[in-house]
Amino acid sequence: MTDHPVVARLWAALQEVEDPEIPVSLVDMGLILSVDYLAEVKTAKLRITYTAMGCPAMEMIQDDIRQRLLREAGVEQVDITVVWDPVWTSTRLSPLARRRMAAIGLGV
């Protein structure tokens, strides 16, 4: 359920998970498409994407998401589905992501 009270907590937790190569959270990178919570099986259910199909950090990103969300009360399982539609483009970057990337010399 996307409107379950735990969902807001999961989004806040994901704000703490940084992209492995850029000092910007996965949320601000626009990689998290949706977050649901299935209370009956204590499962966080995510749809995520990557900036490219050849993203070198796919497994690392999933590991980091699991590690962080499993620390949340009420979460015993994390199901991650990777989707390629919608295609990630730089328009998914938040204004904060753009500022941080500019600060370290990355043009977007």
Next chain:
Amino acid sequence: MAIAMNSEALTLQRIKSGKLVEGLEHMSPTYLEGIKRILTVSADTELISAPAYFRAAQDAPSLNAFGSAISIVQDELAHAHIAYRLLEDLGVDKDWLIYQRPAGEWKYPYAFDMPLDSWHELVVANAFYDQAGYELLSDVYHSTTFGPWKRALAKVDKEETFHLRHGQQWIRRLAPDPAERAKLQRAADWMFMLTVEWFGLPDSEKRHTEQLDYGFKGRTNDQLRQAWMAKVVPFCEEVGLRVPAHREGDTYVIDVPFPATFDASEKYWRFEEGQIGWDQVLKRWKARGPMNAEFVASLQRGWNAAT
């Protein structure tokens, strides 16, 4: 050189007042020579790691794993470009440095003269060598008085973290299997002390004091070596890899003769022969190791074909 350089006194005064050195006009000739030396070591290390890692990436267990390793190679090329570009701004001939300099004159650590022959050796290199690179470059990032380098390293710092995490992630994945752990152990057996040695002469024997006097870096060789062991030794203990160092109070103590004789052809440390002098280590470094000529030739091949 068209730009008038600074006097020794004015350069030191600028550094002591906390201002960054931004270009030739803020440098004394001694500062220039020092910053060129440390930048060349950094640039050469980043660049030579590309063919070294590429060789082992071809042993990747899957296409995704290959992609991750190639992305690391790409990062290293970009990091090298940053340092060579800064050298160019300081009046150094970049094309000569990269494409025409004889292999024996390159200034990277001896560890990269050794071939990485497998995926296991690559991921241990990511965990050991990239941790060393991270310690060295994050020290420069926090402490250097050379402004252009400091600013450029913000991006490099984060990417080096990805490389060493890549190594750690793969080691954690492989180590629970005894057969895989044995291969990782064989890699750690020769690579651990080669990385300990990477940080250079102990502080008591160091010759170039301008690295600290001028604030090119903040921590001494021995402090950096300790910082590296403080990360790597606990990690190895966690994943069940034996390494010859242990913690005593706040410091890490090396359990084998150091420095020691290294048999490059066997990837074997002759600890049984006891401790040797640093003069013998410097002799081995200066003579370069097995892959030096081949790796440099691979970087220079395109240029030589085109000119």
